[in-house]
Amino acid sequence: MLSSNRGMRILILAAVLFFTSVPRLAAQGIPPSPASAPSHSSSAGDADALSREALVWLAQLIRIDTTNPPGNEQAAAKYIAGILEKEGIAPELLEVAPGRSAVVARLRSSAISDPARALLLVAHLDVVGAERARWSVDPFGAVMKEGYIYGRGALDDKSMLAANLAAVVALKRSNARLNRDVIFLATDDEEGGGDASIRTLITKFWNKFAAGYALNEGGEVVSKGGKVQYVAVQASEKVTVNVAVVAKGPSGHASIPTKDNAVIHLAAAVAKLGGYSTPVHFTTVVRRYFEGLAAVSDDEIAKWMRSLDSADRGEHAQRVIADANPQWGAMMHDSIAPTMLSAGVRPNVIPGEARAMLNIRLLPGDTIDVLLGALAKLVNDPQVRFEIQPNAGLAAPTSSLESDFYAVIAKVAPQEFGGAPVLPYQSTWATDSSQLRLHNVQAYGLWPFPVTDEDLTRMHGDDERLSVASFNKGIELLLHIVSEFAVTK
Numbered sequence: 025m026l027s028s029n030r031g032m033r034i035l036i037l038a039a040v041l042f043f044t045s046v047p048r049l050a051a052q053g054i055p056p057s058p059a060s061a062p063s064h065s066s067s068a069g070d071a072d073a074l075s076r077e078a079l080v081w082l083a084q085l086i087r088i089d090t091t092n093p094p095g096n097e098q099a100a101a102k103y104i105a106g107i108l109e110k111e112g113i114a115p116e117l118l119e120v121a122p123g124r125s126a127v128v129a130r131l132r133s134s135a136i137s138d139p140a141r142a143l144l145l146v147a148h149l150d151v152v153g154a155e156r157a158r159w160s161v162d163p164f165g166a167v168m169k170e171g172y173i174y175g176r177g178a179l180d181d182k183s184m185l186a187a188n189l190a191a192v193v194a195l196k197r198s199n200a201r202l203n204r205d206v207i208f209l210a211t212d213d214e215e216g217g218g219d220a221s222i223r224t225l226i227t228k229f230w231n232k233f234a235a236g237y238a239l240n241e242g243g244e245v246v247s248k249g250g251k252v253q254y255v256a257v258q259a260s261e262k263v264t265v266n267v268a269v270v271a272k273g274p275s276g277h278a279s280i281p282t283k284d285n286a287v288i289h290l291a292a293a294v295a296k297l298g299g300y301s302t303p304v305h306f307t308t309v310v311r312r313y314f315e316g317l318a319a320v321s322d323d324e325i326a327k328w329m330r331s332l333d334s335a336d337r338g339e340h341a342q343r344v345i346a347d348a349n350p351q352w353g354a355m356m357h358d359s360i361a362p363t364m365l366s367a368g369v370r371p372n373v374i375p376g377e378a379r380a381m382l383n384i385r386l387l388p389g390d391t392i393d394v395l396l397g398a399l400a401k402l403v404n405d406p407q408v409r410f411e412i413q414p415n416a417g418l419a420a421p422t423s424s425l426e427s428d429f430y431a432v433i434a435k436v437a438p439q440e441f442g443g444a445p446v447l448p449y450q451s452t453w454a455t456d457s458s459q460l461r462l463h464n465v466q467a468y469g470l471w472p473f474p475v476t477d478e479d480l481t482r483m484h485g486d487d488e489r490l491s492v493a494s495f496n497k498g499i500e501l502l503l504h505i506v507s508e509f510a511v512t513k
């Protein structure tokens with residue numbers, strides 16, 4: 025039996041098909057899927073037609089090399105603008121820096137829009153570099169192999185770009201009656217976070233995409249053994265601060281060693297910092313994440329998750345959880361990772377200075393000054409000091425777990441994935457969502473595509489890929505969420 029929502033989506037998809045001619049996939053280098061002849065009478069066939077078009081968009085986007093640096097996102101922005109234009113959705117290129125453009129487009133709900141109600145679908149155009157020699161295929165070839173599309177950006181974040189595009193195209197083709205504006209935004213310089221990033225976009229063009237709600241990358245549909253286990257919706261993120269550790273001492277001839285050698289003092293400091301455990305602190309999001317995760321985990325690990333916060337077993341549980349999954353461990357406290365070392369100019373000279381870089385990830389609400397106070401006490405060395413580096417991440421408020429939009433995601437995702445629960449998620453990594461949250465946007469992170477842990481290790485790594493089945497399912501989920509939230513029934 026069809027629910028009214030399902031019926032509504034079928035209507036949208038049916039209208040999509042009416043206006044769609046199936047693109048010549050083979051000509052674009054994308055082999056047609058086995059079920060290549062879409063059935064005009066079934067909703068599955070309708071979904072196929074749109075997904076297959078979106079797969080072509082994804083492949084073409086992968087083929088446009090937007091490795092950052094330098095980014096060169098403008099070519100990808102223009103490609104997307106061309107698709108939007110063809111659909112009658114007026115795109116606007118926002119030039120952020122020479123050769124670097126974002127693209128924005130809006131589906132209006134009424135003549136006068138209310139930004140506070142608008143939904144922003146955001147994804148980034150740039151990708152991190154790829155070490156070609158370590159890939160089994162051309163990272164910019166969009167090669168299809170064993171049901172997967174391979175390429176830099178196949179997951180992060182060109183799949184989301186293509187899916188967002190599919191969502192606005194579907195709404196437009198179906199002439200859906202919207203109860204809020206739906207805004208498409210493709211950003212640049214997300215991976216660099218520099219002068220061409222969302223910070224600049226917000227400063228220069230905020231009125232073009234101001235919204236009360238946003239869906240961005242950052243959360244996951246976690247798949248295990250061919251089944252979706254849970255859906256993690258990112259509602260907050262840790263804050264990155266780089267801190268240099270600087271040791272100073274007298275320089276001199278290496279034939280006359282002294283105890284105040286800067287290298288020795290730096291090494292001792294780094295060893296202490298590396299072994300230090302910052303205090304555990306559970307945010308509301310993390311507490312709710314582990315509560316929800318316990319319900320879908322093996323009994324043994326679930327037992328420890330449930331006692332994470334308890335007075336008697338908490339500390340042991342924290343160790344068990346952190347050992348089982350270092351990412352879980354990193355969600356519970358500020359983390360410190362030494363990442364760079366430098367000292368010396370030649371083998372026979374004791375240098376006057378030695379430096380290490382710490383990449384610190386603070387829990388939302390924690391401050392670097394308090395942490396550095398504790399670290400200075402730990403190191404306890406007058407020859408060593410800390411220097412906070414510029415461009416630290418910004419602490420943003422957590423998106424509400426009670427908002428209308430979160431409620432829609434929490435309702436819709438289990439319908440798509442056999443009852444798999446939605447859990448709020450605090451990512452250890454940073455996304456553009458913090459910038460949006462600082463502008464009063466209830467921003468949530470969710471790659472809608474079911475992925476395994478193994479898939480995720482390839483993100484920013486070698487042989488990044490996404491299964492076509494996951495891609496299709498992700499588009500379906502995204503369209504379901506957007507329809508439920510923005511289309512008048």
Ligand SMILES: [Zn+2]
Pocket residue numbers: 148180181214241
């Ligand atoms: Zn990304």
